[in-house]
Amino acid sequence: MAIKKNALYSSLWASCDELRGGMDASQYKDYVLTMLFMKYVSDKAKANPYSMIEVPLGARYEDMVALKGDKEIGDKINKIIAALAEKNDLKGVIDIADFNDEDKLGKGKEMQDRLSKLVGIFEGLNLTGNRADGDDLLGDAYEYLMRHFATESGKSKGQFYTPSEVSRILAKVIGIHSDTPQDCTVYDPTCGSGSLLLKVNDQAPRGLSIFGQENDNATSALARMNMILHDSSTAKIWKGNTLTDPQWKEANGKLKTFDFAVANPPFSNKNWTSGLNAEKDEFDRFTWGIPPEKNGDYAFLLHIIKSLKSNGKGAVILPHGVLFRGNAEARIRENLIKQGYIKGIIGLPANLFYGTGIPACIIVIDKEYAQARSGIFMVDASKSFAKDGNKNRLRSQDIHKIVDVFTKQLELPCYSRMVLLSEIAGNDYNLNIPRYIDSSEPEDIHDLSAHLQGGIPNRDIDALARFWQVFPSIRATLFAECKKQAAREGYSEALVKSSDVKSTILNHDEFKTFAAQSLVAFTEWAQRSNLKAIEQAELPKQIIHRISEDLLQSYSQTPLLSKYDIYQILMDYWAEVMQDDVYVLVQDGWLAGKVLRELVVKKGEKLKETPDLVIGKAKYKAELIPPALIVARFFTAEQAQVDNLHSLLDSASQELETYLEENSGDEGLLNDALNDKDKVTKATVTARLKLATDPDEKAALKQAKKLFDFEADAKKALKEAQDALDLAVFKQYPKLSIDEIKSLIVDDKWLATLESNIIAEIERVTQQLANRVKELEERYNEPLPALTQSVENLSYKVAGHLKTMGLEWAL
Template structure:
């Protein structure tokens, strides 16, 4: 059976464990990625005379496998890689890591064992059969590793990787779409490992012509490997400093221009003028101004603008400082705004990137429509993210919302607006987003009159208007007028949520909110998945239709509903779909036997154990088979489980009652101060007192009853497990589809959407409860209570003979 995406990822990460200790992540990534590359090209191109990569004799991963245990394994691996590199013009790309480095890999047996284990991990992966048509499993695995390497490499060494989520945004906001031709060009002057370029190319149906440059030698090698693993072997990646020695030029010596550009340059580079005299720049990049000598942010931006065609579009990640810093940068910023080059600015959350924790923004460039520019579209997306370890990470819903809003220039309160150039001019061309978008939450003000005289301000109740529009009579159920401008609560704070959940308008809302989901289930046509389908296209299609289904749903945020699907896709559906498009629906009948070699630990928990043989189900969990085919048997097991619980409880109660120091079972304690069936049986042979004998016999009855109940449960469970085991190969395709689509996928999604509907209600209940508790006791009543309690305390003290004068 084809390997699951998550299993591939975990296997690759396990390979990293073999290298920890001798080096840090910024170093061992070169070893792991090189072996991934060797394994992939060997599986895909070995014996293929017309493949993009030629695998000559003695240069495949199989030749590495033959070296396991060899005393010269490190040196021989280097030679195998060198042979492949020489044949394919990949010298300096795949031969960067030295597999014979004793300082990093250990000496003698330590190196032999480490490299042998490392090769063994990759040997167990079949990468040839794991590329669904139009999809890129290995490329995704490479991306997965790069993210983990960046996380572990720390601030100073993690800058080779732009988070995939941010890369997606840049690729989408520059306008690459299904109409973009294959010969359109995309350029990244600081391409790192190439993730931005690949994400941009992914947006075009047949890809783009890719051009990149990267200063760091090892990182440019990663980019070249990344391109090949993503089936972009023709991508052109140059080594060198883009600012001082740009490689991409026209025949006349001027900079080559491109249709699109994406970039994540090093933030605030202090050495950008190294090898460069900006006042005499032969390419005319600094006609709008020369950036400060110790800060190169605008140097990269100006280079990109110069490298775009007159119709070109680009997106650049830069620190927020470029939006508001003064002096030379202020002059450049003003000139670019007046030229109309800046189409938009997207403010991102802090701590997204691996090289720095500071917040960044995306500057979107559009030269084609610069002459007609009348404003700059701004988005403050700084609050939409999730925590991921010690970093923040954009969720699928955050990405989609940013792209939707920017693409359609949709203005949302506290999130986005089109800012006229005239307004920007009045602010001295300062582009700091908070000047134009107030993203702060409205302050929750306390009402002094309510605190003094009681009642809940109608202003606070009116602020819940979106709820009252959906639940028009619920307001009168919860509140009634008290005095002018104030109301009083009709429901106790502890009963608010129950009152809302039981209200007929909420129940109607809950039912209505599931109707779009029911309609989507039919549109999604998940039971029509077939071999060769593209999983990424599938999740894109069903994700977009789910978003559309909930576009008009009251109270519910359609992006929250979309996130439910995307989370479940990442957890479960993705692996399931990858198996289905490679193996077909018959994969639902397959049970994998878990074989553990001597001395190894079990890596996966079995789903079924039949006659001591452990099995794993990849698509249909046994409980789904039980629910659909063996409900009566399960009900009997539930009854037997109740009988076991009752017998155990009766036994424990009896032992507790009679096992104290003076108890009748005190002498039945074993060496561990426990009473067991064996210790009771042993004591019975010695006991002579009638009361003790009777107590021991009763204890033995309880032990026997519990044993019989457990035996009956075990036999019934084993019988059910065997019946389930035999059911798998008998499943028809229709039954498999029902079990996977209806019972597993859609049932899970429905449950989670129902929880989201209830969460909306919880928000209302929490606010109503908060308002009621805040104004429940007016100040005069509190003062009177304090005085009353003070008098009572004084009275008690006088009764105790304690008095004092104020």
């Protein structure tokens, strides 16, 4: 069977557990990723003798497997890796981790067991002939591990990885098109593990020529491995400090220039001048000003601008401070703005990155149109994110919206606008985004007149205009002009109790029409998506791109619903379920729908997966089609019988529980019949019944036994029916036809789930209307005079009660 992405990820992360204890995440990542690399290239070479990486005799992964339990396993693994490194010019790249380090891996038996388990985990992954290989299955797994390592490495050691969501934005906004040639170059002067470069490379139809530099030795090694795992083995990654010793230079000693550049440099580097005389920089990078000695943000930006061709384009992640800090940075910022190099600025949410929690921005550079630039396009995406543990994360919809708005230069209220250079000059070249885009929530102002005299302000009702455009009659159902006081113009009264607002909306014909029309777009999309035509060797990433873009477009004109929210529904379900399903289908075909995989547990181990079916003692996992879908399509009568038996069992158990409660108290017949230490069970009741002589006692015991028997019989009948149903389902899998498999997976599983989630989204939107209407009604329901009168009436009642009790209370 094909390797499912989520299954692969969990296996890889399990490998990390074998190394915990002796080192932190920033260290053990080197061991795990090296092992993944060795397994990958070994399987690659086995499948393709002309593979880019040559695996010499004695350096295969199988040779590592043979070392399990060997007392010298650490030293021998080092030698295997060294042989592969020597053969492929990878010394200093894949041999960074020392597998014989007793301080990190333990001594003697501890190291032997730990490494044996680690090798065993990777041994179970078959990466030989996965048809999804061109879809970066292993590369994505590498990214997955990087993200987890960065999360666990802590604030000071997580800077080797740029979150892939942010990387995707940079890759999409720098101007790569469908006709971008393969010989175009992309450069990252602080490339870390290389993920940002690879995301840019993915945007070009035929790839790009990749160049990078990374100061940290171990991280540059990770980048080289990352490139090979992503089938970009020709990428050139150098080690060294970009500012003090840039490696990419022309023959004349000047900096090499590139078509594209991206970077996520270390924020506010305080040692950037170490080993560098900025005033006499041989590369003339600081023509527009020298950055402060204790803050290197602009040093990296200026290096990138100098490294771009005259028509080059780039994107750099920097802390927000670069937009507004004064003194030397203000002069540099002014000069760059006047030169027209800055095309746009994208403000990001705080707490996205692993090395810091501060908010950052993306500065987009475009030299090609610098002279004609009359403004800077700004996007404030600081409020578009989802919480993910202790970090914030950009969702698929957030990324898509940012890219759409920026690339199409769409001006949206409170989100984006083109800011003219003249306006920026009027603000002393301060680029702080809140100066130009107000993304704050409008204040919810209370109406004092309404609080005093009653009525709901029409301006608050009118503010819901986007709903009334779709539901004009619902407004008339919920509100009417005030009738109690004719002079109260501009105010309305509620016609429906606040508790009934939601049901009134949901049951209204206008809402039902809106809901039905909103699902038409989904139905038409489902037909166009033609998911039943998925074939082997298709690329899953191309499939999700095609269907997600189509769904986004399908809801672009639907009122009230956000096309990006609908898009997110699909992307979430893709990540959770569809992605794994599709990976199996493109490798093994639709016949994989018949597969029930038996879960075999080795002695002493626990079952790692929850079985879908249990037949006798055998446990099975369905690869693609959950048993519930088989039951719903083929065994509805049998399931109805099981449900009925469940109800009978529940009734029997409830009746027994009630009887025992009524007769087991201090004066209960069962309590008198049994000893204080005896629990009321079928066994104790049966035993006591044989000895009982009192008629009332015997009657109580007989009834208890009868109810215990009823419950036991119900349990037995239910188990027999459920076992028979499970066996019938088990036997149905091999009988499934291709058409039935396609219908079960596409119609009953995928589309049914997506439709259900979209219906929930439709109701969520109307819930917003219901909540606001309810809030307004409750806010102004009782004006101040009514509240005062109510207090006065209650006070008199209290005084009356106190007087009756012989107490006086003066009002």
